[in-house]
Amino acid sequence: MSVNQVYHQNSAKLEEEQGWIRRAQKDPEKFGPLYQKYYEQIFRYIYQRMDDQELALDVTSQVFMKALKNIKKYEYRGLPLSSWLYRIAKSELYQAFRDQKTMRTVNIETVHLTDMVQEIEEDQNTESRDKLFKVLKNLNEKDLQIIELRYFEKRSYREIGEILELTENNAKVKSFRALEKLKKYFIDKQ
Amino acid sequence: MKTKFNLDRERLDSSYINSRQDFEKVIKGYRATKPPIWNNPWFYGPAGLAGLAIILTLTFQNNFFANGNNSTLSTSLQTPTNQLPDDTPCLTPLSSEADIRFEEFNIDPKKGGQIITSNGSVVTIPSKSLIAAEKGNVLIKVREFNDQASAFSAGVPMDYGKKSAFESGGMLEVRGEQNGKSVSIDVKKPIKVDMALHKSGENFQFWSLNDKNGDWTEYHCEFANIPIQIVPLAYPAGQTGVKLSDVEEKIEVCNDKIQTLKSDSKSQELIPTEYSRKLIIDFDAKQFPELASYKDLEFEYVHPLNQTATEMKAFEKRVQYATQTIWNTMDVSKKSGNYIVTFKNSRESYSLPVRPVLKGASLVQFEQKLKQATQDKEVKIMELEKSRETLKKEQAELKKKFNEEVSSMRTSIDNYVPTNRTDAPVRSEASKSNLAVGNASFTTSSFGIFNCDRPHPYPNPFPHDVLCKNEAGQPIRMSGAFVFDLKNNIRFSFGIITGKKIDELAWGRNNSTLIVIDEEGNLHYKQEVNKTSLNANNSITLTRLDRKDVNLNAIKKILSENSVDS
Numbered sequence: 001m002s003v004n005q006v007y008h009q010n011s012a013k014l015e016e017e018q019g020w021i022r023r024a025q026k027d028p029e030k031f032g033p034l035y036q037k038y039y040e041q042i043f044r045y046i047y048q049r050m051d052d053q054e055l056a057l058d059v060t061s062q063v064f065m066k067a068l069k070n071i072k073k074y075e076y077r078g079l080p081l082s083s084w085l086y087r088i089a090k091s092e093l094y095q096a097f098r099d100q101k102t103m104r105t106v107n108i109e110t111v112h113l114t115d116m117v118q119e120i121e122e123d124q125n126t127e128s129r130d131k132l133f134k135v136l137k138n139l140n141e142k143d144l145q146i147i148e149l150r151y152f153e154k155r156s157y158r159e160i161g162e163i164l165e166l167t168e169n170n171a172k173v174k175s176f177r178a179l180e181k182l183k184k185y186f187i188d189k190q
Numbered sequence: 191m192k193t194k195f196n197l198d199r200e201r202l203d204s205s206y207i208n209s210r211q212d213f214e215k216v217i218k219g220y221r222a223t224k225p226p227i228w229n230n231p232w233f234y235g236p237a238g239l240a241g242l243a244i245i246l247t248l249t250f251q252n253n254f255f256a257n258g259n260n261s262t263l264s265t266s267l268q269t270p271t272n273q274l275p276d277d278t279p280c281l282t283p284l285s286s287e288a289d290i291r292f293e294e295f296n297i298d299p300k301k302g303g304q305i306i307t308s309n310g311s312v313v314t315i316p317s318k319s320l321i322a323a324e325k326g327n328v329l330i331k332v333r334e335f336n337d338q339a340s341a342f343s344a345g346v347p348m349d350y351g352k353k354s355a356f357e358s359g360g361m362l363e364v365r366g367e368q369n370g371k372s373v374s375i376d377v378k379k380p381i382k383v384d385m386a387l388h389k390s391g392e393n394f395q396f397w398s399l400n401d402k403n404g405d406w407t408e409y410h411c412e413f414a415n416i417p418i419q420i421v422p423l424a425y426p427a428g429q430t431g432v433k434l435s436d437v438e439e440k441i442e443v444c445n446d447k448i449q450t451l452k453s454d455s456k457s458q459e460l461i462p463t464e465y466s467r468k469l470i471i472d473f474d475a476k477q478f479p480e481l482a483s484y485k486d487l488e489f490e491y492v493h494p495l496n497q498t499a500t501e502m503k504a505f506e507k508r509v510q511y512a513t514q515t516i517w518n519t520m521d522v523s524k525k526s527g528n529y530i531v532t533f534k535n536s537r538e539s540y541s542l543p544v545r546p547v548l549k550g551a552s553l554v555q556f557e558q559k560l561k562q563a564t565q566d567k568e569v570k571i572m573e574l575e576k577s578r579e580t581l582k583k584e585q586a587e588l589k590k591k592f593n594e595e596v597s598s599m600r601t602s603i604d605n606y607v608p609t610n611r612t613d614a615p616v617r618s619e620a621s622k623s624n625l626a627v628g629n630a631s632f633t634t635s636s637f638g639i640f641n642c643d644r645p646h647p648y649p650n651p652f653p654h655d656v657l658c659k660n661e662a663g664q665p666i667r668m669s670g671a672f673v674f675d676l677k678n679n680i681r682f683s684f685g686i687i688t689g690k691k692i693d694e695l696a697w698g699r700n701n702s703t704l705i706v707i708d709e710e711g712n713l714h715y716k717q718e719v720n721k722t723s724l725n726a727n728n729s730i731t732l733t734r735l736d737r738k739d740v741n742l743n744a745i746k747k748i749l750s751e752n753s754v755d756s
Contacts, residue, residue, distance in 0.1 A: 013453055015449045015452070015453060016446075016449050016450060016453045019442075019445060019446045019449055022442075023442070028220060029217055029220075031213075031216075032213055035211070035213050035216065036208075036211065036213075039207070039208065039211050040204055040207045040208060040526070043207050043210075044202075044207070044526075047202070051194070051196070053202075057210055061212065061215055061216055061219065062219075064216045065216050065219040065220050068216065068217075068220040069220060097191060103192055103193070103194050104191050104192065104193045104194070105193070105194045105195075105196060106193060106194070106195050106196070107196045107199050108195065108196070108197055108198075109197075109198055109201075110197070110198055110539070111539070111540075111541050114538065114539075114540065118504070118507070118508065119504065125537070125538075126537075126538075133195070133197060136195065137193075137195055141191060141193070144193070
């Protein structure tokens with residue numbers, strides 16, 4: 001499978017980002033370049049999981065407010081700032097679900113289903129895709145989160161681990177298990 | 191949790207999403223929850239120092255004109271008092287002379303205001319936060335316990351459960367009253383306290399005291415550790431700090447420039463990879479204005495990074511599938527800054543990530559130009575690194591000079607006693623020298639005592655009872671005994687309030703001071719107590735201090751903490 005390049009940064013970019021972070025840590029109001037860099041990613045992450053666009057914009061603002069407030073506590077661990085922002089976003093997002101402000105939504109594109117059908121080594125036809133779309137609903141929230149991050153958002157295991165607070169290996173194992181479950185549901189449905 | 195599944199929801203355009211950016215809104219939200227300026231180490235830079243000097247001057251002037259009409263200030267410092275609030279039965283000061291005085295401030299509840307204590311703590315009272323029975327000003331009383339002597343003298347319990355005692359990093363009591371009657375705080379408008387700590391908040395928790403039973407309850411607080419800085423009254427004429435920050439800024443700029451140059455990989459973007467798989471696709475140049483200036487362009491698949499062998503195999507399989515299938519159309523589009531080629535036929539659509547690369551003569555020309563540019567870049571980086579080295583040397587010299595100026599100021603502050611105040615707030619030498627090591631911020635809607643501590647276990651009891659004797663060799667009839675661990679600043683209490691029983695009296699390896707109170711209220715003490723201090727019959731001889739001589743200075747002296755007068 002392919003990995004979405006937008007989430008991957010070379011070491012030089014990470015270093016450049018560190019410069020911005022250092023400045024923001026001295027003066028949080030200098031967070032601007034980081035806000036601009038990550039706004040779209042964070043918004044997409046949130047909007048991917050809900051239907052209400054305006055609420056997604058609000059939650060995104062909330063995420064950056066929290067990030068600004070806590071930027072001094074941020075420690076570089078070899079990953080882009082986005083991983084840290086995603087963790088804040090995840091927490092804010094699930095708070096919104098708990099407050100029943102909006103419903104949890106999973107947004108899938110046909111192309112993702114095609115990829116997944118291939119991953120579970122099934123025939124790539126419309127019928128398989130439709131079936132996969134149906135069996136996805138059988139997954140529990142945890143498995144769904146992993147499938148969503150890995151197959152619909154094309155994130156690396158390391159990044160999934162950072163977002164879900166797992167080790168990279170654990171993310172890989174969980175992802176494999178979630179896919180196995182999906183395969184089982186798929187076969188059972190036949 | 192109910193989950194809804196959407197298929198192919200319309201994808202929002204990047205330009206639309208980015209048009210909804212509103213950094214101003216985020217900044218406004220952040221400012222509303224911004225931690226106090228005390229949390230910022232740069233507060234203690236030139237601007238902060240000057241500001242603090244003004245605050246201190248105003249405070250002392252205000253005190254000097256205690257009864258004058260100064261309408262510009264919302265708070266006014268009153269004469270300190272010994273009066274304890276009625277609602278603190280758990281506080282049992284050693285004597286009225288030994289008790290810690292409150293600093294008092296008049297606050298107009300309508301306007302609210304900000305109080306800055308002599309210790310540097312700040313209490314912020316929002317407008318209409320204080321609820322009083324009558325109209326008019328409210329008296330806010332604050333006192334801080336910055337050392338063992340002050341907490342002990344005021345009788346503040348320091349036990350945590352039955353097995354531990356607290357090491358305090360800072361403790362503050364805040365009360366409010368109007369004409370002798372207590373006032374309350376509106377729960378919707380809590381007061382904010384930024385408490386100066388004399389120890390770093392690291393590994394400390396925060397607690398509030400239950401006034402009725404002397405139990406400590408954990409309380410939410412945000413710590414901010416300020417790097418060791420001091421609080422000078424004014425900035426020295428040398429202005430070293432200003433120069434230092436200028437140099438640091440220049441180094442930062444240098445670092446950024448070097449990083450930017452090193453990270454400039456944009457020029458590499460159009461060079462094909464060694465293992466490239468090319469695609470010749472007609473694309474609409476108008477759709478990609480960034481590529482309009484290049485001739486001889488083709489696309490290659492983007493090879494995935496950090497993939498496992500299975501994933502690589504799957505990718506190869508995808509490419510193979512794409513190249514072996516007959517497609518009706520192949521379109522290049524751009525999603526989130528990445529190029530994607532979408533193949534379509536009557537049955538399905540299929541996509542792969544791609545990147546534009548140069549070919550033929552354009553590639554050769556481009557590579558030559560790139561080589562020259564890379565050499566120029568390397569020279570520039572070398573020059574910048576050289577300038578950075580020079581700046582770093584300058585920085586080291588300025589830092590040295592700055593530290594010298596700071597220590598000279600520190601001495602002058604520590605020796606400073608306001609001459610226009612006969613009733614200067616209690617401020618021990620220890621607390622002065624450790625002041626502003628950290629800061630604990632919290633909000634509260636009830637008055638009380640707040641403490642930044644960490645619990646330590648009681649020392650294991652000795653296998654025998656300890657017999658405390660006076661200098662005449664007679665046994666002391668103890669009502670309570672206290673062991674002060676001087677290394678960790680902990681008070682272990684025996685026989686009093688919630689402490690251990692008297693017969694469990696013991697001390698550990700650390701250098702400690704033992705204080706015993708007899709049934710008549712006289713105090714007996716022994717400094718530098720350790721395991722060898724016990725005589726053959728497990729007795730220890732203590733020095734007596736008559737109850738009439740027990741005061742804060744005497745306690746400080748016994749505990750080797752500097753006295754108020756020094």
